[in-house]
Amino acid sequence: MNSETAVAVVGVGCRFPEAATPEEFWSNLDKGVVSLRDIPAEDLRRCGVSPEAAAAPGFVTRSGWIEDPELFAAEFFGCTPRRGRADRPAAAPLPGGLPGRSGAGRPPAER
Numbered sequence: 001m002n003s004e005t006a007v008a009v010v011g012v013g014c015r016f017p018e019a020a021t022p023e024e025f026w027s028n029l030d031k032g033v034v035s036l037r038d039i040p041a042e043d044l045r046r047c048g049v050s051p052e053a054a055a056a057p058g059f060v061t062r063s064g065w066i067e068d069p070e071l072f073a074a075e076f077f078g079c080t081p082r083r084g085r086a087d088r089p090a091a092a093p094l095p096g097g098l099p100g101r102s103g104a105g106r107p108p109a110e111r
Contacts, residue, residue: 037062
């Protein structure tokens, strides 16, 4: 490592299913929490998935859900709002870096 490639991590922000903070994420990992849930049949139908397709071997009907998807800031990531609405249930990035910077340089007990 040299001064041209060195990186300093000063804060972490993230949002995962059932974890809105890095602390919740690590706690869930430590406890073995499984954050996948069944996708309701009605949601599959609304997305155009037939009951036959959903019942097919290999079709995945479980997903992780991120709370408060309306907080997704599509324009922050260079996405159109429409694309952000379409992508966010699956794997769209949320502005998790902003909370991470707010806790940078402070021990967890002081955040």
